[in-house]
Amino acid sequence: MPVRILLLEDSAPDAELAQAQLEDHGIAVQIERVDSRDRFLAALDARPPELILADYNVPAFDGMEALLLARELCPELPFIFVTGALGEERAIDLLVQGATDYVLKDRLERLGPSVARALREAKEKAARLESERMLATLMSNMPGMAFRCTPEAPWQFSYASPGARELTGYAPDLLPAWETLVHPDDARRLGPLEPEQQRSERYRIRTRSGEE
Secondary structure, eight states: OOEEEEEEOSOHHHHHHHHHHHHHTTOOEEEEEEOSHHHHHHHHHHSOOSEEEEOSOOTTSOHHHHHHHHHHHOTTSOEEEEESOOOHHHHHHHHHTTOOEEEEGGGGGGHHHHHHHHHHHHHHHHHHHHHHHHHHHHHHTSSSOOEEEOSSTTOOEEEEOTHHHHHHSSOGGGOOOHHHHBOHHHHTTOOOOOTTOOOOOOOOBOOTTSOO
């Protein structure tokens, strides 16, 4: 299936060159070219693309505004500038504002690799988010509490399932360090874990209300 690309570009010849570069790199594309703010927004609303390419200088609608709109409306989409001369300070500012990359029109051979990398990273990110969503759903249905923490004292939490509230009295995002929850007499037995080490422990905890 061709990659759906929204291209903000007022020059038809430049748009054709960009498409040719992508196809030469082995990327089949379906490009919708727009040259105004209204058409840009309409295209995003009608059918969000898989990637956005944008010239920085388009009459009455500059690339920075397009970038900010895209970040607001579809923050997951890769956004690559394909533009003329661009100072280093301006280029850094675009990346800070959320641009994925930028390619100068006199270095258009970089476009194919840049687009391929952006699409690959977007796919990997989507897969990671879906995996995290499925894990969160699984954890929310588990009895008790599943958690992830540092492998040594003070055993600071980086994740805890919703069951933390029922077990400890603390909301998952408000849990103190595990060392604080474990009864002091039992905490002395908890040593650092080595990578891939599995261990079974039994210990008492103290809940938010002070119960054991």
